[in-house]
Amino acid sequence: MSSVSRRALLHAYPRRWRERYGDELLGLLDEDHPETALGIAASADLFVGGLTERATSVFGVPGRAADSAAGSGFGLLAWGWCLVVLGGVSLAKVAEHASQAPQTSPGILGGVRGASVAFDVIQWCAVVGSVCVVVLAALALLVALRTARGAQRGRILARGAFAGGAIVVAAGFLVLVAHAASVPGQHIGPAGQTAWVLAAAAIGSAVFASLTRVLVAAFDAVAPPRGLGVALAWVVAASTTMLVAATSAWGAAIAAASPRFLTGPAAGTTFVNDGRTVIVVTSTALVAGAVLSVLGAWRAAGSSTHRTASAS
Amino acid sequence: MDLTTGGTAATLRGRQNDPPLLILLSLAESDKHGHALAADIEQMAGVRLGPGTLYGAITRLEERGLIEPLAPDGRRRPYRLTETGLAALHAEVAELRQLADAGSARVAAAQNRRAYRAMGWTA
Numbered sequence: 001m002s003s004v005s006r007r008a009l010l011h012a013y014p015r016r017w018r019e020r021y022g023d024e025l026l027g028l029l030d031e032d033h034p035e036t037a038l039g040i041a042a043s044a045d046l047f048v049g050g051l052t053e054r055a056t057s058v059f060g061v062p063g064r065a066a067d068s069a070a071g072s073g074f075g076l077l078a079w080g081w082c083l084v085v086l087g088g089v090s091l092a093k094v095a096e097h098a099s100q101a102p103q104t105s106p107g108i109l110g111g112v113r114g115a116s117v118a119f120d121v122i123q124w125c126a127v128v129g130s131v132c133v134v135v136l137a138a139l140a141l142l143v144a145l146r147t148a149r150g151a152q153r154g155r156i157l158a159r160g161a162f163a164g165g166a167i168v169v170a171a172g173f174l175v176l177v178a179h180a181a182s183v184p185g186q187h188i189g190p191a192g193q194t195a196w197v198l199a200a201a202a203i204g205s206a207v208f209a210s211l212t213r214v215l216v217a218a219f220d221a222v223a224p225p226r227g228l229g230v231a232l233a234w235v236v237a238a239s240t241t242m243l244v245a246a247t248s249a250w251g252a253a254i255a256a257a258s259p260r261f262l263t264g265p266a267a268g269t270t271f272v273n274d275g276r277t278v279i280v281v282t283s284t285a286l287v288a289g290a291v292l293s294v295l296g297a298w299r300a301a302g303s304s305t306h307r308t309a310s311a312s
Numbered sequence: 313m314d315l316t317t318g319g320t321a322a323t324l325r326g327r328q329n330d331p332p333l334l335i336l337l338s339l340a341e342s343d344k345h346g347h348a349l350a351a352d353i354e355q356m357a358g359v360r361l362g363p364g365t366l367y368g369a370i371t372r373l374e375e376r377g378l379i380e381p382l383a384p385d386g387r388r389r390p391y392r393l394t395e396t397g398l399a400a401l402h403a404e405v406a407e408l409r410q411l412a413d414a415g416s417a418r419v420a421a422a423q424n425r426r427a428y429r430a431m432g433w434t435a
Contacts, residue, residue, distance in 0.1 A: 017371070021367055021370070021371065023387050024345075024346055024367070024384075024387060024388070024389050025346070025363060025367050026387065027346070027347075027386070027387030027388055028345075028346040028347050028350070028363055028366070028367075029363055030387075031347040032347065032350070032363070041362065042362055042363055042364075045362030045363060045364040045365055046362070046363055046364040047364070048364055049362075049363070049364020049365060049367065049368045050364065052364075052368055053368065053371065
């Protein structure tokens with residue numbers, strides 16, 4: 001078998017593997033078969049070996065603990081932001097009627113006016129954090145698609161298709177339920193409301209699960225954008241932390257100015273009429289989200305430092 | 313022993329089919345590059361590892377830190393057994409010895425039973 005054919009067979013192996021072992025393997029083949037053809041058995045052995053290495057490079061992560069730590073760090077960040085978004089939606093619902101809350105005293109932090117300022121801060125934190133998460137996701141997707149090859153690229157695209165499909169199906173379901181609820185005299189009832197919540201949870205899970213996997217794949221794959229990725233992760237973590245602080249200030253200002261607002265039915269939602277329950281769920285989601293975001297950024301940054309130190 | 317054709321002890325060694333173990337055993341003797349490894353393993357165990365099998369095993373062993381590459385000599389790159397690799401090989405050989413001892417005892421007992429039956433005794 002000619003050296004051209006041997007090199008062609010070598011392409012059964014992943015690029016990184018060829019760069020590391022390719023010359024050695026060709027040298028071995030030239031020593032074992034200096035003038036003769038490789039033969040079917042050796043050719044098949046090489047081909048199967050190449051497929052095995054490709055499968056290992058896609059599914060296995062041997063010796064890549066630092067990269068996995070970075071990936072899981074960005075994954076934590078994505079899940080943290082997911083919780084903050086859920087808490088934020090709930091907070092927005094609670095705050096809907098805050099400006100009309102009866103003010104019994106000016107209270108601390110400027111009463112309702114102070115709460116309004118705090119809510120502006122919350123909104124800005126949400127905008128900044130969301131922009132960073134979107135940029136991170138777009139960056140991750142681009143990097144993953146640029147660096148991934150073959151089956152790995154297919155897996156990334158499949159995850160994107162899964163997330164997109166889940167969004168379409170769940171959104172369609174939500175529209176149908178909402179339409180049914182909007183028809184006069186027709187109520188979706190508790191079962192419909194539960195289904196609505198489950199569908200919303202499915203959307204969130206599908207999108208963030210896929211986002212997490214794409215982030216992991218992207219930041220496992222290459223180093224160059226990692227500095228930017230870590231910087232964005234810290235901005236997200238800072239945004240979530242500041243959002244929680246501003247929410248606390250908002251809650252304190254509202255509670256001082258209008259003590260009965262947060263605990264009364266005004267703060268309730270369509271599904272839960274008890275304001276206190278809504279406040280507890282909202283606070284838990286926001287705080288847990290902020291903690292996860294900070295932990296994620298910390299882990300991603302720590303892994304990046306570890307990689308830099310190892311490389312030097 | 314080749315159980316289907318009644319071969320020799322050499323064919324028993326030839327049935328050995330654990331490339332990573334064979335590579336570790338070969339490197340325990342001395343540092344070797346790919347071609348020397350394949351030749352030594354063929355002489356030691358009577359099995360010729362294909363190029364893909366050999367380098368697949370080398371890749372896994374290097375990833376696990378059981379062997380390490382040395383400076384290349386042209387297109388040849390020798391490999392050396394690491395301390396971790398030596399410890400892993402020691403454990404593997406101890407397991408094989410335990411299996412071989414248990415097997416020897418059972419073979420001896422079976423031979424004795426056959427000898428008793430041949431002489432009309434009951435064991």
